[in-house]
Amino acid sequence: MTEQRIGIIDIGSNSVRLVVYERTAGGANRVIDGSKRAARLSEHVDENGALPEGTVDELVDMVNHFRLICAHHKTGMIRAVATAAIRNSANRDRVLRRIEAETGLPIELISGEQEAGYGFLGMINTMPVRDGFLIDIGGGSTEVSLFKDRSLVQAVSFPFGCVSLTRQYAKNGMLSDQSLKELEQHVEQAVARHSWLKQASGQPLVGVGGTVRSLGKMHQAYVKYPFESTHNYPIAGDAAGELFELLRKLPIGKRKNFPGLSKDRVDIIVPGLAILRTIFRAVGASHYVICGAGLRDGLFYSTRFPDKPRLDDVVSYSVNNLAALHPEAPLQHTSQVNRLALQLAELLCPRLADAGSAKLYLDIASTLHRIGASIDYYDYKKHTFYLMINSRLNGLSHRELLICSLIASYKSKNRVKQTAVLYKPLLTEDDIALVALLGMLLQLAIALDRSETQAIGRLEAEAADGALHLRAVRANGALAIERKEVDALAGDFKKLWGLSPVLYAPDLR
Template identity: 30%
Template sequence: MLTMQNLVILDFGSNSTRLSINEVQANVSTFKEVFRTKEMTRMAEGMGQEKNRQLQPQAIERTLDAVRKFKEIYSQYENVKIKAIATAAVRAASNAQEFIDQVKQITGATIEVLSGDTEAYYDYVGVTHYLNLKDAIIVDMGGGSFEVILMKDGKDEHLISIQHGAVSLSEKFNAHDKILAKDLFEFQNYLQALFDEKLSWLKDGHDLPLVLLGGATRTVARKKIGTLHTEEKSIHELKIMRDEIFTIYQNWLAMNKQERKQDLGSEASRADIIIGGLTPIIEIMRRCHCPYVTFSESGVREGLLFEMLETNSN
């Protein structure tokens, strides 16, 4: 009987593809992450806004290249079990099965395509295991979708996945470079109508803190602690007050893409999607009068792991 297993998580997001390797002890419902890395693969790039959305050949090949690199890494570990998950881009793609089959040929693993609600639920599980907050709004800003959870007394009172993210919103509202006033106005109006229709329950989240997950939001945290041009530090539980995050957003709005690249340093690859990713967050903060944001480095993957371990222990 194996006493320890290395559980490999392959996470196919809309903007990045991630690898985490987690040491799991037999009969113990905890894990220890021993390795993580990511590649910016932009799976959602060029999918468009139409119903018949497709993963583009270049995006598929970028992602498969990342998988091959990841396989070289995790193959060095013993007692490996692979779990592959995918979110918004694969979920929305009419040609998803072609991609899933190609990943299986390389890894032997069949991708589990998470529903939007399942993704939001795992975000909630991941956050609650690591943050000491009972009441909050949780937002996971991904490349192809963003998830919103209203947590009251530690429970997921409401949750939803919105099928637009930093990549797709940047394409939709021409936010890659310096956004024009008319495009920003259209963007804001679109979000207000969307929130009125889909997130009417946000009225119950007034004055609650906002917990942020996702790459675009982590860029804000790294700007705050000054690690965009230096070595990376943990951003977990970092707090940024409302006015300061508004100032950071306002400064990036005034820049063109090249200026944002220079300002973002190690996060320069997000310069073309940072406005698309942050604008919904700013609008939620305004709507709910959130006093501050805090950051969680635990989300979907950690929530999935906790759920798997709990299921196995039972």
């Protein structure tokens, strides 16, 4: 299969962005390029509500620049969409005609409800949440959606965003007490017109878009969080409120040095967070969750999988996609290790406090344990750990991602303890003990196919009399390599599980 590439151009009110997705020969999807240009379209609207010609000139240049990047990548398709700033401009038809005529690209002008729908799709395909609210604060509009059982129930698009409300209420990016009160009343009145927003309190408010991602980055820097990803990062309402007040009081000159805040958001971040907090309170949300995906991801899924864009199982899709990105790992061997690890888990994991989670972690770790060999075989465990924690494995919390990565790269319990120190306080002593148990189980599964020939067709396993009896009912050959490997790790296995594994020579008659 040849590689296929899709370019997504998002003409937003605050910025214009490009993402180029590739489908590899192995069937995996990945981002291979991305670019962003600050546009502040909502800021440039004149007194008649129109976008000036000079602004449209700049916009045409940006879109042409992105089109050339797509041409360089030989994209088979470019999908360009425009959102609130153009949607709300008095001269939108002329703006769209000019962009299309001067770039050769058809531009989809999407409605607020469509924008909410694509944002929801991007979020739900990358997060493990079932119920809640979704918010996307753009430059010129704010979409709020309610979802239940992973399905979109209702959505609304409000005609205000961080750029338009900065222009209206925040002089030079500073929001006074009086201006804050007026901004909050403006947002509250808009929310009050939609009664359904007040009928599902106690749910998380999941946020997509630049304002919310900035909140996540700033909060992580503020609390010295040990993990770099903001995707699927929870923040308590009080903690976000504290950060908001801290930022609001900072003069612009000092605010631009705030860790985690990008320079192009210095003046619009406080009004953006004011919108977020007001809606958080209005819907009675339990806490915030940052989502690193959004509109562009939703557009990708709807383009790549038009018949069934919503994923049934976020974790499985993400794990299989990451495995397919590293085809150097021998598929038959990793499949055999995965099969044997899950069989051993069925026997031994009922001894653990949460057998269901343990089996899931082992399933993920055994599928991905060899991906590090794509960098260097001799130190593949170290590289597997690095690749897993730096690849967005969707559907897992940061703690779960760390646990799976540590199981996949397991060498010894001491090594796990050394790594865990770097990630305090994400991992508990119980987590470290679980990693050691499951890591050892994975090592046993690897030993049972050490020859990488899938010699064991069927295995019978039984725990009795202090031993883990392993009998190959169907096997090719005498399993000499596998038996030696099992014997070599028997001592370490017994220390953790209280059982000595013994692999019996198969009956070759």
